[in-house]
Amino acid sequence: MTEEKQLINKTYFEAFLEHSEEHPIQVLGEAYLAEQKKEIYHLSYIRFAQGEVYFHNKDYETAIFKWENINNELEPWAKKNIGDAYYELGLLSAAEDVYILIDSESVVLTAEVALKLFSLYVLDGNIERAYEMINKAIAVNPDYPNVTTIAREFYEEQKDFDRALELAVYEAIRTEELSWFKVIRNYIEQGCTKTIAPNYFTKTLSSLYRVDNFEFKQLMKALWHEYRQTSYLQWIKTVNEVFLNIEETSHMSWEPIGALFKETYLDLLSGKFLVKELHEVVPDLLANWLKVTPVSQSTFVSAAILSWNEVFPSTIGTAVKEAENRIFNSVANDTGSIEYSLDLLHSIATWSDSKNLEVSYKLNWFISSLTNLEINQYLVASSVKSGKSSFINTIVGENIVRADQSSTIILSHDDQLGRKEILDEGEREVLNIYNEQKLINTESFFDVKLPSHFLYENRCRFIVTPDIGNRNDERQQLFDFLPLADGLLFILDANEGFTEKERELLAKLKKQAADMKIHFILNNIDLSAGEEELERIMEEIEAKIKEFSPKAELFPYLSSLPISQQLDSLSAFVNGNFQSVHTNKEETRNAKILYFVRQTLNLLLKKRVENENNMIDSINWNEDILDRLNGFSNHLYDMEKEKAGEIKKAFQRIKTEMRTAAESRIPLILRECAGLINDNSDFKNIHIELNEKMNEKVQIYLEEELLPKYMNELQQWIRTSDETLHDSQTNIDEMCVTFSGLYEEKEKLKLECNFSIISDWTRDIERMESRSQIENENILLRHTPAQILLKGAGKLFGAISQNKSILANQYKRYLENESFADPTASIINKFFLQFDLFEKGLTQDVNRFFKEPFASLKEIINETEIEISRAQEYIETMKSNPEVYYDPLTLFEVRLLQYEFMIKANKEISYSN
Incomplete structure (x- = not known):
């Protein structure tokens, strides 16, 4: 590698210097001459070295000349x-x-050439080729100095x-260098892995576990948060695969991984x-999760395992036995705080919404009252x-309770008096609770707040x-509100004592709530009976x-004595005897909250059936209504027609009568115009004059006789x-009232x-x-034969006096005998056109x-058709995918069982201690 390093850095020439202080060119020149004098000489090594020296001195052309004449193993370099x-x-x-023509078996040279081409392509802007070269360099020699850093x-x-x-990832697994794992975590935290499948990191995590525990937890945490909103279940599978291959965990601290397991489990359920x-x-x-949890802190996970196994037996395996051992041996036992139960309730509420x-609003109210650990809740019965x-009224200082009350009343201190009725659907303000109470049992109760010194001082x-008499609803209310109470005060009548019926009632009550503390108030004491008798x-x-x-x-309790003299004693009695509550x-209240959570789940299970039945009833009802509405629509159509x-038809009748009258009267009017003709008439223009007179008389008839009658x-x-039309509206209104009655909604149909x-x-x-x-x-200006002859005769003979009498008679005869059918029809059509x-x-x-x-x-x-369609789709979905409804309730049941296991485990540990 030493020689390759020299070749990379172009310092091969230093081998010829041998610590000489002379310039390298001179040294190499002398060596060149000496080599030439040998019988067999090899000048390529010296030429190669000379090229390096020229290169370092920026004489690139001379360097090229030297390197072009290399014919030995240094030729590729x-x-x-x-x-x-x-x-x-x-x-x-x-x-x-x-560069492209270089072909060498040396991985170092190949990597070096690839890096040179990479730099060249980057400079030239050819990014595609740059990718090709840097990938080649990594593939050929990933250990080449800085190649992976350059690539990253x-x-x-x-x-x-x-x-x-x-x-x-590749380098982290290959080299197991911690720096690469940190690079991976950085990419994850920057959100660069959203499209990557979680199992891609399985080998990375397994490798990192062997390298560094702290970094392993940091990378695991980063991935956990990254995949929470995307490939959550796939990520959990990856987590499981990684931890299943981890053998020993007791020597390590697994925070915050343990917290992530817990958070994930709650989220999944x-x-x-x-x-x-x-x-x-x-x-x-x-x-x-159990594997990474210390024994002393394993109550929560152990209870989770036992509850899951309770609902889904034989799905966990050997971890169940380990959980059974641990849940009763946790030193720092997690009893299950109220927060767990409230979180479960929140999950249920979110899902149900x-x-x-x-x-049920009423159940939520119960649970909310139980979360206030500062206030003690005492059931008062008799x-x-x-x-x-x-x-009660004497103690609280207000006349609230009456002997004839039929609903439960809950009294608590507040600066202002307030009364609310609490129902399953919600709450509402009331002015007088006795005006609101039903004669029979009601599902609601009354929350009354009032200024009360006793309630305030005793924080209760x-x-x-x-009062429990002969009606079952009174007894049922006592048992319904029993889980809400920290203790029971039972009022006895001194004249009746502790009766067998009361004993039987309280025995049943104790059977339902074995831990309930019961103490008694003796009322109606008759002081006149004497001290010995009392x-x-x-x-x-x-x-x-x-007994x-x-x-x-x-x-x-002596009602004859002022209450002020007894309140201190009563307070001491209540606080002293209920001290154990x-x-x-918190654990006791939590158990009560879980009781109401279970009631909520049971109610939701019933609602599934109720909803389906209600939907079916709704469909049947709406289909019936739809038939009626369509019938109403057809009736409305017939009514309109x-x-x-x-x-x-009524309008046509009037018009027809008027037309008939006009058809009869107008010809008469026109014939009567014959009386306007005499021997002195101007027969040359008489047809014009008569036409004008005729139109005038017809218009008078239309305006003064026909039209007034027609208008009336x-x-x-x-x-x-x-x-x-008003009869139609009345008919429609009656139908609307009928339909509104069916809808049970006033003016639903208007x-x-x-x-x-x-x-x-x-x-x-x-x-x-x-x-x-x-x-x-x-009328008379038409081109009929008769009118043409008359008009012609008038023009020819009208000036001759002897002929005027004849012409007058001819005109009169014509008018008196003419039917005037055409002008009459034309006049009538014009008059009735707008009508x-x-x-x-x-x-x-x-x-x-x-x-x-x-x-x-x-x-x-x-709307009705859409409602029917939606209800049918809803029922179809409910029937085809029942798991969409039942699975969440089953999972809530698992969590509920888990918290109940935790409370039970704590009790058994307490008893054993």
């Missing part, structure tokens, strides 16, 4: 040097030609991070993935006639259930209580039409017709009345009257 000289001279094309910098300059990452997807990754994930499912209401909340009653009741529960205590309070025909008829027609057509008709008829004037009709046009628009106007109802009805029909 000489060619490479010639290319370098051309390169320095700026003759890049010539240099390229020389080039890839980065080209922003080719895929190639840069590939190089870094948050409802985003299906069970079949998780079966491929979760079992190995849990086993590997995405499925348009409502998580049989009837115990005086519980007066006892009272859960007051209805003492006997107290002893008798207390004996029965101790039922040896640790239960009894507090005598403060021990492990009927009313349009009815209105138009049309006004009546408008009134009748208005009544007809169809308003367009009554503006009545005012439009009124306006149009008024306009037609004012436009009744028609142009003059040509005919009005008639043609009547059907369209009636259609406009019904247009909005049709549009609104069509919109509702379309």
Whole structure:
């Protein structure tokens, strides 16, 4: 390598100097002459050295001349040097030609030539060829000095991070140099690996684990965060593969990897993935997580393994036994904080929101109240006639509770008085809870906040259930609210004592909540009975209580004494006897929260069936409604057609009557004009005069006789039409009321017709009345034979007086006997033209009257069809992919079991200690 290094740096000539102080050119010149004098000489070595010296002194042409005459094993290096000289001279094309022709078995020379060509192509801007050369250099000799560094910098300059990452991964695995692993992590943190499959890094991680534990965890963490939003499950498979090949982990600290395992596990079980997807990754994930977790901190992962195995048996393997051993031997035992349970509840709520499912607001309220560890919650219960209401009201200082309450009331301190009804659907403010209560059991309860010195000083909340009598709903409320309570105060009636029914009730209660602390308040004590009698009653009741529960205590409450004298004693009684509830309070409350989480899951499981049934009912109901709506639409269409025909027919009848009258009257008017002719008439122009008079009389008839009568008829027609259309609207309104009743929504269907057509008709008829004037009709100026003869005779004989009488008689006879059919028809057509046009628009106007109802009805029909289609698609999806619904609930069940295991493990450890 020493000689190759000299050849690379062009210092081969130094071998000829032998520490000479003379100039290398002189030394080499003398050596050249000496070599020539030999019988067999070899000048190529000296020429090669001379070329180097000339090159270093920038005499590139002389150097080229020397190197062109090399004929020994240095010839390939000489060619490479010639290319370098051309390169320095700026003759890049010539240099390229020389480099390309070099063929050598030396990997060093091949790499050197490739690097020279790489530099040349970069300078020339030929990036494609530059890639080719740098890749060749790496392939030939990756150990060549700086070749991989040069390549990485080039890839980065080209922003080719895929190639840069590939190089870094290859070199990291090949050399196991820590610097390359850091380069990989840098690329990952810059987001350069988004398109790379996670398993690409399997060998890299395995190699790094052998090299450096700290860097292994750093690279693992970087990749974990990178793939969280992309190829998450594929990454978990890669993690599993890597850790399954790691044998011993106890000697190493695995933070923050352990935290990433935990975070991933919770994320995988948050409802985003299906069970079949998780079966491929979760079992190995849990086993590997347990492997990297110290025994003293393994409660969480051990419980996770046991819960997964409980739901999916025989999927994890030997890790189950290890988890069983560890969960009861963790020194720093993780009991499972409330935060775990709330996180689970949040996951459930997020998932249910995405499925348009409502998580019970009431259950959420219960859980929220349990998270406040500063407040103690006491259930207050009693049989009837115990005086519980007066006892509670006296203590809290407000008349809130009544003996006839039918719903549970929860009392807590606040500076302002407030009352809310809490339902599954939400909450609402109320003014008087007794106006809101039902006579029978209701699913709601009342949250009452009020200023109360006792509640504030003792930091407590009272859960007051209805007095337990003969109704099952009262007893059920007691059991429903039992998981919410830290303890139970049971109010006894001194006159009745501790009855057998009360004992049986509390025995059932204890069976459901074995750890529930129960203490008693003795109320309605009659001071007039005497001290000895009172003492006997107290002893008798207390004996029965101790027989039922040896640790239960009894507090005598004397209603006859001022409450101020008893509050301190009552506070001491409550705080002293319920002191034990403060021990492990978070764990106890967490168990209660998990109880309500389980109720939430059970409710969601039921909702799946309910939703499907509701969807089916909705489809059936909507299909029935759709049939009715389509029937209504057809009825509306028939109504429109009927009313349009009815209105138009009435108009036609009036018009026909008027036309008939005009057809009869106008010819008479025209014949009566014969009376205008006498012997003195100007027979030359009489046809013109008569034509004018005839038109004048006809116009008078039309305007003063026919039109007024016609207008009166049309006004009546408008009134009748208005009544007809209002009858239609009434019919439609009745149908709308029927449909709104079916929808159970007031004015769900409201169809308003367009009554503006009545005012439009009124306006149009008024306009037609004012436009009744028609142009003059040509009555006697026609070219009929009779009129031509009369007009000709008038012109010829009209000037002769003897002939005027004859002409007058002829004209009269003509007028009196003429039918005037054509001019009459023309006059009538002109007069009725605008009425005919009005008639043609009547059907369209009636259609406009019904247009909005049709549009609104069509919109509702379309909405109903869409709703049916969506419901059918939803049911089809539910039936074809039930796992989309059930798998998240199953996974939530796994997490719930895990937290329950953790609490159970802590209890057993506590008992064993």
